[in-house]
Amino acid sequence: MFVGHLGIGLSLKSVEPRINVGVLLFTSLFLDILLGIFVLLGFEQVLVPENYSDIHYLHFSFPYSHSLIAAVFWALIVSVGAYVLLAKELSSKLKVSALLGASVFFHWVCDWVEHAPQLPLFGNGSSLLGLGLWNSLEAALVLEVFLLIMGMALYIRATKNISSKAKLGMVVFMCVLSGVAVVGKMSVTQAPDQLAIGVSMVVQALVVCALAAWIDRPRVKAV
Ligand SMILES: [Zn+2]
Numbered sequence: 682m683f684v685g686h687l688g689i690g691l692s693l694k695s696v697e698p699r700i701n702v703g704v705l706l707f708t709s710l711f712l713d714i715l716l717g718i719f720v721l722l723g724f725e726q727v728l729v730p731e732n733y734s735d736i737h738y739l740h741f742s743f744p745y746s747h748s749l750i751a752a753v754f755w756a757l758i759v760s761v762g763a764y765v766l767l768a769k770e771l772s773s774k775l776k777v778s779a780l781l782g783a784s785v786f787f788h789w790v791c792d793w794v795e796h797a798p799q800l801p802l803f804g805n806g807s808s809l810l811g812l813g814l815w816n817s818l819e820a821a822l823v824l825e826v827f828l829l830i831m832g833m834a835l836y837i838r839a840t841k842n843i844s845s846k847a848k849l850g851m852v853v854f855m856c857v858l859s860g861v862a863v864v865g866k867m868s869v870t871q872a873p874d875q876l877a878i879g880v881s882m883v884v885q886a887l888v889v890c891a892l893a894a895w896i897d898r899p900r901v902k903a904v
Pocket of ligand 1: 712713747788792
């Protein structure tokens with residue numbers, strides 16, 4: 682899931698409009714950024730199934746970024762980190778840090794819905810979790826597009842007092858990203874190599890977050 686995570690990040694803008702959406706997208710993609718880093722470091726692996734050209738999804742060995750316990754751990758780390766770094770009044774710090782931590786854990790919930798049972802409970806050899814929506818590529822794409830449309834709608838509603846130009850820029854940016862992701866998912870017949878996957882997971886997420894932050898920047902007060 683990539684497009685769906687973007688939708689969740691956009692949606693959370695409606696909970697706390699003062700947070701730049703680039704930050705919300707970063708925390709929503711945080712587990713995949715960790716996965717990319719851990720793949721590059723050799724701690725986690727992306728496995729290419731023999732029938733990849735038919736099923737269009739990879740298999741993962743990712744206990745440190747995507748096990749249930751790891752997701753809770755990283756959500757707490759992000760929450761505590763945000764709380765320590767933020768220089769706002771107590772109530773706002775609590776709300777913002779809780780929201781950012783929740784967005785990290787939401788990522789795991791979305792992956793749990795889509796992945797075939799391959800999300801470990803706590804580490805290699807533990808129970809594998811996942812509802813397997815990916816087994817129906819069309820259903821998975823419908824869910825992702827739904828989450829994105831919901832996210833854009835909530836984002837637009839949460840930022841109704843800002844310029845329509847920037848608002849339109851965000852919608853166009855997200856639509857282009859989604860189009861590329863959906864076409865790529867449907868048309869890929871050969872699995873990319875592991876290094877390319879690791880690099881693209883990190884670079885793609887950081888570029889998307891930076892561009893979204895730039896579009897959102899003129900409209901909001903900094904957190
Ligand atoms: Zn993920």
